[in-house]
Amino acid sequence: MLEVNDISVSFGGLKALSNVSFKIDCGINALIGPNGAGKTTLFNVISGFLKPNTGYVKYNDFDITALPPYEIFKRGISRTFQNLNLIKEVSLKENLYLGIIEKMKPSLLKDMLRTSKPFWKNVEAKIEEVMEITNVSKWGDLKPESAPYGVLKNFELARALISQPSLLLLDEPAAGLNNSEKENLANIINKITSMGIDVLMVEHDMSFVSNLSKYVVCLNFGCVIGYGTYKEIRENEDVIKAYLGDIDA
Ligand SMILES: Nc1ncnc2c1ncn2[C@@H]1O[C@H](COP(=O)(O)OP(=O)(O)O)[C@@H](O)[C@H]1O
Numbered sequence: 001m002l003e004v005n006d007i008s009v010s011f012g013g014l015k016a017l018s019n020v021s022f023k024i025d026c027g028i029n030a031l032i033g034p035n036g037a038g039k040t041t042l043f044n045v046i047s048g049f050l051k052p053n054t055g056y057v058k059y060n061d062f063d064i065t066a067l068p069p070y071e072i073f074k075r076g077i078s079r080t081f082q083n084l085n086l087i088k089e090v091s092l093k094e095n096l097y098l099g100i101i102e103k104m105k106p107s108l109l110k111d112m113l114r115t116s117k118p119f120w121k122n123v124e125a126k127i128e129e130v131m132e133i134t135n136v137s138k139w140g141d142l143k144p145e146s147a148p149y150g151v152l153k154n155f156e157l158a159r160a161l162i163s164q165p166s167l168l169l170l171d172e173p174a175a176g177l178n179n180s181e182k183e184n185l186a187n188i189i190n191k192i193t194s195m196g197i198d199v200l201m202v203e204h205d206m207s208f209v210s211n212l213s214k215y216v217v218c219l220n221f222g223c224v225i226g227y228g229t230y231k232e233i234r235e236n237e238d239v240i241k242a243y244l245g246d247i248d249a
């Protein structure tokens, strides 16, 4: 269970998050709200990239607020980024290897690179498995520039899955995808959830959100203005005014 309690973040004079609190349990949950509402900032706090000015984040009752990103990652929280983070000089599969290295504690890196063959055999098997789950097995040898955008997004997801997370944070997973890619992604997210991985996603596509999510949290100007099932959120006056009013749902 993820508990976000009284989180505030300021960037100079700008209050990006103001006393944000909510809890999410298992399954698929969504974080919605207009651009600039603070959604990515909140992901950065949960995943340890940014330290809040007030409040705490607990995961399975353990306070993770002060931990560095790789410690939070070790505790089972993995994420994707709003902008693709793939390195263009190497193949997509090699990007998955780099993803593993990048998440290691810096002081362990040297030892890991010298580490024994069985370790890397194990990594290889894991990489094959996550490529299979995300339907990208046949694209592994291509460089990012040679693959469609939807495939690149799935590689981002594959990379986040390698560590066998228990909670996956997805920042705008459906952005830029066409309808069939979105359908493919929804199937993958459902598959991941049935494997016991919980999901919190930031997403603007409301039919995507309503089809998948158990609970929805809505942020506006850094404040939580609504929380509940999609149906409840859809009827929430503040949410309609701030965000959903002009969306045909
Ligand atoms: N590193 C930063 N430095 C200064 N301002 C930032 C930084 N990151 C985000 N912001 C600002 O904080 C607000 C929230 O941004 P963000 O969390 O990216 O919103 P969202 O993901 O909901 O679109 C915006 O006004 C944004 O410009």
Ligand SMILES: [Mg+2]
Binding pocket: 039, 040, 041, 082
């Ligand atoms: Mg964002």
